[in-house]
Amino acid sequence: MTRTRTAIVVGGGIAGPVAALALRRAGIAATVHESHATTADGVGGALGIAPNGRAALGLVGLGRIGAPMNAIVLQNHKGRTITEIRQPMEFSWRADLYRRLYDLTLKQGVQVHHGHELVDVRESATGIRAVFADGTLSEEADVLIGADGLRSTVRRLIDPQAPQPRYSGLLGFGAQVDGIGLPPTGDRMYMAFGRRAFFGYQTFDDGTGVWFANLPHPYLTWKEMRQTPNEEWLRVLGEAFAEDSVPALDLLRRTVPEDLITSGPMEDLPHVPHWHRGRMVLAGDAVHATSPSSGQGVSLAAESAVELARALRDLPHPEAFAAYEHARRDRVERVIAQAARTNSGKAAGPVGRVFRDALLPLFARLATPEKMAWQYDHRIHWDTPVAV
Template identity: 90%
Template sequence: MSRTRTAIVVGGGIAGPVAALALRRAGIEATVHESHTGTADGIGGGLGVAPNGRAALGLVGLDRIGAPMNAIVLQNHKGRVIAEIRQPMQFSWRSDLYRRLYDLAREHDVQVHHGHRLVDVRESGTGIRAVFADGTTSEEADVLIGADGLRSTVRRLIDPAAPRPRYSGLLGFGARVDGAGLLLTGDRMYMAFGRRAFFGYQTFDDGTGVWFANLPHPYLTWKEVGQTSNEEWLRRLGEAFAQDSVPALDLLRRTRPEELITTGPMEDVPHVPQWHRGRMVLVGDSAHATSPSSGQGVSLAAESAVELARALRDLPHPEAFAAYEGCRRARVERVIAQAARTNSGKAAGPVGRVVRDALLPLFARLATPEKSAWQYDHRIRWDDPVAA
């Protein structure tokens, strides 16, 4: 069977451009098709990029990502430090990472098309054709890669019975803040288990800072979250942290309503039964959506995109898809399960809070670098051949 020479990448967020860049490095021509009519500049909150993710992004030419976030300091609602966990992460705004990847793709002559919403595919023995919603645009290639996120169209085309996202019970909010008097945190991200919600914050050398909150709440869609004004969400968040001795109220007061970032319901997909079918395959959140609490969403997406490109470089697509899934599934599902346990602690009740705060110091002592090496020390050996 002939090798893969061309690919259609559906989704122009983070995983899509990384996949296209990795494919280009593997000698495969890739085009990216994004459903939104414009770019995602200025959209999205903050995120962490782990060492394994930085290494994967480095393989497609991206270096120097964000600001250092070398430790997580856990506090209880009284502001008392209950644990500190060393984690060599980098903090980045999603919009900054997106823009750098977008520009890098253009520099490498990767075509990015906007306003192309995938609705169907036509597969043959020689290729696959993507059919887009406007009815006038289509494209054919050897393979089609779904990098279209949590509610992936490609996932549904591969398996109409694929599971839907699972809600963690938490809504996400955040903002960028600046100004005199910010509490200095250095290279540490502080995370506080409040009485009614979870709060994280960090300040940087340039005088700016970031905060985020996870608010336990009955499920709301993105649209339903948007039906409540930012002023009202800030008020509700203020109520949630009113009895906590952490800087939440100060940072909320510094946030103008128009600056509030709503990241919506925090969801994951614990297990996607089918990652590929025929000439279609999934990467990133389409295949393994993890809750933001993992701190590994972007990193795992980058890893998978690079591993898929390696496999398609060395093997015909059926064997390549199987080899790619075989080297990725156990790893990503372990991270998803770990993040789900973290979410359960964020939404703990009064009794659960006491147990959690008592056990966290023990967990922190056990969280040695050796215990977390399986996550952070993972590296992709690009030059090694991929075996079927």
């Protein structure tokens, strides 16, 4: 069987452009097809890029983009520090990462097509085409990569019985704030398990700051969240943190309603039985979405995109898909499970909070850099051939 020379990448968010760049480095021509008619500038909240993700992004030519965040300070609702976890990371806005990747993709000569909503595929013995909602077809390629996110169409085409996202019980919010009136936290991000919600913040030397909150709440889609005015969400969040001795209320009061980011329900995909079928394969959130609580969503997506490109570089696509899944499944599912445990603590009820706070010191002892090395020290060896 001949090697892979061309690829269709469905999804122009984060994983899709990384996959296209990695494929190009592997000598495989790729085109990106995005369902939205315009770019995603200004969309999304804050995120962390872990050292393993930083290394994977570096392999496709992306330099540093965020502020250093070298420690996470965990606190309880009284503001008492439980532990400080030292681990170098980058803090970035999703919109900034997206724009850097988008520009790099175009600079490298990768074509990005907007307004191409995938509805079906046409697969033959020699290749595969993408069928879009407007009736147009893509050029035939050797493989099709579904990097189309949590509600992936490609995942459904591979397996009509594929699982749907699992809701954590938490809604996500955040904002950037000017003139915060709080001392800089340096390279530390503070995170507090409040009585009724979870709060994180970091403040900088220039007087700006960022915060995020995870609010236990019945399920709402992102569109349903947007139907509630931001002023009302700020009021709800204020009530959630009213009894906590953390700076949440100060930062909420300084947040301009139009600057509030409602990032949607926090969801994951704990186990996708089928990662590939025929000439189709999944990458990023389409196959291993992890809750934002992991701090690994972007990093795992970048890793998988690069590993997939390596496998397609060295093996015919059936063997490449199998090798890629074998290399990735255990690792990503372990991260997803760990984040789910964190979410259960954030959404704990009155009794659960007592047990959670009692167990936080134990968590601190387990979250040392040495014990977390499996997650953060992971590196992809690009030049090493991929074996069956």
